[in-house]
Amino acid sequence: MAYTITQARPLLTAAELELFDHSRAGPIKELTLARLRGKVTRARTLRDKYRDLFRRQTVSVRKAPTTKGRSPVGNDNERTQRKADILQEVLGRFEERLALLEAKAAREAATGTAAKKPAAPRKAAAALKKSTSTSRSAGARRSAGSRSAAPARASLAH
DSSP states (O other): OOOOHHHHTTTSOHHHHHHHHHTSHHHHTTOOHHHHHHHHHHHHHHHHHHHHHHHHHHHHHHHSOOOTTOOSSOSTTHHHHHHHHHHHHHHHHHHHHHHHHHHHHHHHHHHTOSOOOOOOOHHHHHHHHHHHHHHHHHHHHHHHHHHHHHHHHHHHHO
């Protein structure tokens, strides 16, 4: 059963409600791949939290002695179970969208239609090449200098 915002509002905290809202049809399409991955992680964490809490509550209710008017199974943790169900639904929507975006990115990478960087102007490319070659030669000089100093130190040690 798909939960509506009206059903979720009394159960979820403000942060959880915001996550629920981002999983709806309109806002989920605006999420980038990185943000979507973050939302999946957050939704999974919250779902696990409430699912585990529900299990612990169920065990504690079974162990508790029955009192007048209270069944041994009880519906004390029905609210927790509904929160876990809502967050499972949210996680499912996020994962579905994530799989769609990752497949699209993989197709674009395979066909080479991904956004290509514009070619750097010739002057900038030449300057970049010059600075790279300068730093390499300086690095080579440093390493060559340290190599020649090492044998001299070794001969002094004997």
